[in-house]
Amino acid sequence: MTGIRLTAPAPGWAIDADVVVVGSGVAGLTTALRCAAAGLDTVVVTKARLDDGSTRWAQGGIAAALGEGDTPEQHLDDTLVAGAGLCDEEAVRTLVTEGPDAVRRLITTGATFDTTDSGDIALTREGGHHRRRIAHAGGDATGAEISRALVEAVRSAALHTIENALVLDLLTDAEGRTAGVSLHVMGEGQHDGVGAVRAPSVVLATGGMGQVFSATTNPSVSTGDGVALALRAGAEVSDLEFVQFHPTVLFLGADSEGQQPLVSEAVRGEGAHLVDATGTRFMLGQHELAELAPRDIVAKAITRQTHEHGTEHMYLDARHFGAQMWEQRFPTILAACRAHGIDPVTEPIPVAPAAHYASGGIRTDLRGRTTVPGLYACGEVACTGVHGANRLASNSLLEGLVFAERIAADIAETRPPRTEPAESTGGEPVALLAPETRTAIQRIMTRGAGVLRSAASLDAAAEELEALHRSAAADVDAADPKDAVPGVDAWEVTNLLLVSRVLVAAAREREETRGCHWREDRPDRDDAHWRRHLVVRIAADRTPVVHRTETAAFPPVRAAD
Numbered sequence: 001m002t003g004i005r006l007t008a009p010a011p012g013w014a015i016d017a018d019v020v021v022v023g024s025g026v027a028g029l030t031t032a033l034r035c036a037a038a039g040l041d042t043v044v045v046t047k048a049r050l051d052d053g054s055t056r057w058a059q060g061g062i063a064a065a066l067g068e069g070d071t072p073e074q075h076l077d078d079t080l081v082a083g084a085g086l087c088d089e090e091a092v093r094t095l096v097t098e099g100p101d102a103v104r105r106l107i108t109t110g111a112t113f114d115t116t117d118s119g120d121i122a123l124t125r126e127g128g129h130h131r132r133r134i135a136h137a138g139g140d141a142t143g144a145e146i147s148r149a150l151v152e153a154v155r156s157a158a159l160h161t162i163e164n165a166l167v168l169d170l171l172t173d174a175e176g177r178t179a180g181v182s183l184h185v186m187g188e189g190q191h192d193g194v195g196a197v198r199a200p201s202v203v204l205a206t207g208g209m210g211q212v213f214s215a216t217t218n219p220s221v222s223t224g225d226g227v228a229l230a231l232r233a234g235a236e237v238s239d240l241e242f243v244q245f246h247p248t249v250l251f252l253g254a255d256s257e258g259q260q261p262l263v264s265e266a267v268r269g270e271g272a273h274l275v276d277a278t279g280t281r282f283m284l285g286q287h288e289l290a291e292l293a294p295r296d297i298v299a300k301a302i303t304r305q306t307h308e309h310g311t312e313h314m315y316l317d318a319r320h321f322g323a324q325m326w327e328q329r330f331p332t333i334l335a336a337c338r339a340h341g342i343d344p345v346t347e348p349i350p351v352a353p354a355a356h357y358a359s360g361g362i363r364t365d366l367r368g369r370t371t372v373p374g375l376y377a378c379g380e381v382a383c384t385g386v387h388g389a390n391r392l393a394s395n396s397l398l399e400g401l402v403f404a405e406r407i408a409a410d411i412a413e414t415r416p417p418r419t420e421p422a423e424s425t426g427g428e429p430v431a432l433l434a435p436e437t438r439t440a441i442q443r444i445m446t447r448g449a450g451v452l453r454s455a456a457s458l459d460a461a462a463e464e465l466e467a468l469h470r471s472a473a474a475d476v477d478a479a480d481p482k483d484a485v486p487g488v489d490a491w492e493v494t495n496l497l498l499v500s501r502v503l504v505a506a507a508r509e510r511e512e513t514r515g516c517h518w519r520e521d522r523p524d525r526d527d528a529h530w531r532r533h534l535v536v537r538i539a540a541d542r543t544p545v546v547h548r549t550e551t552a553a554f555p556p557v558r559a560a561d
Contacts, residue, residue, distance in 0.1 A: 002540055004232040005169045006494065007429040008486050011182050011196035016418065017043040017160070019411055020181055020197040022167045022226065023205030025055035026143075027379025027400035029150035031203050033109070034408030036159055040415075043197050044161045045183055047206075047221045050151045054207045054218060054380065055397070058143025059264035059332060060126055061136035062106075062401075063394035064099040067123045070131045072096040079395060082128040082294040083388020084515035085531050086239065088554060091385040094366055095395065095402050102401040103135060110149035113137045125269040126393035127247075128294040134394045140264050140330045146397065162191070166488050167206070167225060170233040170375060171196060171421035178202050178374025179421040181229075186488060200374055200416040203407055204230060204362065205400070208380040212500045213355035214439075214446040217246055217262045223492040224499035226381035230362045231498060231538045232430070235370045238383045238535045238554070239360025240499070241506040244391055244516045245451050246356035247298040248274075250349065251313035252340060257442070260354050261336040263316060265393050268292055270329065272318035275348060276305055279317070296390045296516040299353040303451050306352070315348035353451050357396060359387040359516065360506075363535060365557045368407035373558070374416060376407045385554055389515025430542070431472040433497055435489035440468065441496050449504050454521040458508045465501050469542075472497075498538075505544040506534045 021032045024046035035042045046053070065075045075096040080087050107113065113135045114122040123132040137145035154161065164186040171180040180198035185191045206226030210218025227237055248268070250261040268274070268291040273281050282305050287293035293301075302314050318326070323345045326334045337344050362370050362377035364384050370377055377383075379400040386399050448461025472494075484490035512526040513519050533549045549555060 002232060002234045002538055003424060004538065004542060005424055005429050006232070006491055007432050008168050008182065008184065008491070009194045011194050013191050013195040015043065015197055017041045017197055017199040018415070019043070019201045019203065020045060020199040021203045021205060022181065023053060023207060023379065023381070024050045024151070025053035025205060025207055025379060025400065026146055026150065026397050027404050028203070028205030029154055030401055030404035031205060031378055031408050032159055033150070033153055033157065034405055035411060036157055038408060038412035040412060042159055043199070044154065044159055045165050045167060045181070045197065046161065046163055047166055047225070049163050050154065050161060051147045052219065052221065053147070054222060056144045056147040057217065057219060057262070058397060059140040059262055060266040060394050061124065061134040061142040062103060062146070062397040063129065063133050063392070064103045064135065064398055065096060065133055066100055066103065066121055066135060067132055070133050072099070074131060075099070075133060078129050079386070079392045082390050082392035084390055084525070085388065085527060086515070086533065086552060087388035088385025091366060095386050095399060098402045099398045102398070102405060106146065106149070106401060109153050111137065111146050114139065124266050125292060126265040127268065127289070127292045127298060128392045129292070134266065134269065136266065139328060140266060140332045143397070166491060167229060168194070168491065170202060170229055170372070171198065172233070173419035174422045176373070177419065178372060179419050184488065184491070196421070198418065198421060200418050201376065201411045202374060203368070203376040203378060204381050205378045205404070206381045208358045209499050210355045212442065212445045212496050212503065213450065214257045214442040215249070215260050216355040217249055217260055218355070219259055223496050225492070225495050226377065227361060228495035228498045230370065230372070230375065230377065231502065233372050233375065234537065235372045235375060236363045236535050236537050237361060237502060238363040238533050239389070240358065240503045240536065241510050241517045241534065242359040242389045242515055243355055243503070244295055244357040244359055245299045245353035247295055247302055247353050248316050248351040249354035250337065250340065251352040254312050261340070263333055263349060263351055264330070265295070267316065267318055267330060267333065270321070272316050272321070274298070274302065275315050275317050276309060277311065277315070294390055295393065299451060299516070300518060302351070302353055313350045313352040316351045317348040318344055319346060319348070357391055359389065359391045363554065363557065366406065367410040368403050369410065369557050371557050378403050378407055389517060430494060432484040432486060432490040433468065433472050433493045434484045435493055437468060438493040438496060441465070441493065441500055445500050449507055451518060453507055453517070453519050455508070458504055462504045462508060465497065465504060468497060469501065502536050502544045505546050506536055509534055509546045509548070
């Protein structure tokens with residue numbers, strides 16, 4: 001254990017449970033429902049409202065071998081190819097084998113998917129898939145439908161939920177085992193101020209960390225809180241350098257920041273073309289799947305084209321769909337485009353890559369267990385080994401489903417006893433950053449660790465991030481400190497700085513191009529030296545320590561495994 005914790009008031013209230021699930025997307029709510037069904041006293045903590053996570057923004061759908069002629073083995077093959085040599089094959093096999101039934105159980109929970117005239121689930125294709133295996137809902141509102149169904153199920157089951165609550169740190173007992181979490185409720189929840197949920201099992205399902213970049217498809221709540229908490233608690237993270245930039249995000253201008261509208265890969269799956277300003281398709285001849293190549297390949301191609309043409313974006317042309325198809329199949333995207341003055345029925349859509357998905361995260365085994373006893377991770381915050389160096393399209397919702405069920409089964413089987421949280425002995429808490437530092441971090445990361453990276457850009461980013469870290473620490477020791485007042489904005493930006501430092505440390509270490517990690521100065525993939533995972537932890541002196549595995553396999557999460 002590191003003993004590192006955020007600067008925050010001591011908890012003023014506490015509740016007890018068997019399990020606390022942090023996050024309310026597909027991973028978190030599925031875990032909570034399965035735990036509650038097993039008779040475990042379960043509490044759900046979520047940063048905003050129950051339906052405000054990343055899941056509801058997912059447009060394309062959920063991938064599973066549900067169609068005639070498709071098999072888990074084919075789904076496995078496509079996933080391994082997309083993962084560029086770093087997928088854990090056992091984890092992928094688990095995903096694709098258990099995935100179809102997990103989707104069917106989601107349907108019994110209440111989710112309604114689009115169907116064909118014969119009543120079968122309608123399936124589409126996305127990048128990297130050789131078959132139609134993407135189930136969707138409401139045309140392009142799959143995540144919203146899944147979120148709706150799971151939120152209704154949670155409310156019907158009368159699960160204890162704490163909304164508008166930012167989780168702060170892990171509580172541990174005298175043996176270093178998980179004993180719950182501290183959290184701050186933002187005035188609208190059941191409790192006010194800092195409190196604690198004491199539980200022997202904590203499941204982090206906090207989503208991504210796209211807000212470390214200036215432009216992202218992630219909602220504003222995606223500030224890497226789960227990864228930061230896990231690092232402070234002594235857990236290991238892996239593959240954090242592999243940030244997937246979605247190729248086709250609606251381009252709103254070079255200075256546009258915050259959450260950007262996504263143009264689903266399913267639009268290309270239905271036949272849209274990527275073109276330059278002259279209308280020329282530039283993906284032809286670059287990959288056998290052309291516009292449906294894996295996302296890292298398409299994002300790189302778009303970026304190369306913008307550099308060659310001296311422009312800031314390319315175009316997605318789907319005018320040949322016609323108005324009826326746009327309105328029925330992609331109503332959400334159509335509305336978003338029109339809200340920004342673009343009509344895809346009559347004109348091509350300007351698109352550019354933006355930060356989308358963290359393929360890495362808190363390192364887990366196939367039961368979702370981390371390197372800290374009693375702490376689990378699931379969904380985008382976790383690194384199960386499924387995604388490798390680049391996530392295959394629409395595997396994210398499936399991963400959340402499959403591994404949520406596995407975590408719930410493990411907790412129900414082990415049923416660890418409740419223990420008392422120990423007093424913190426970690427010395428001075430982490431110095432908080434001023435909220436206005438958030439923009440500075442995002443610009444540093446976008447400039448130095450975005451789609452294109454190099455030793456020079458990463459070194460510069462690391463130096464600037466460390467300067468922010470040192471400045472905050474120095475201010476605490478000053479005679480007249482001006483350190484930030486504890487609060488949501490300060491805690492979020494402090495989390496952003498920690499995950500940014502770790503991401504850059506890993507990206508500097510990986511001296512090759514692989515998957516969605518693109519080093520301009522190291523353009524080739526180097527399997528001999530780099531078909532390895534980078535595992536990072538935070539040392540007691542609060543510096544990232546990067547370790548390269550000896551093989552492409554993950555080490556066990558615990559010595560006893």
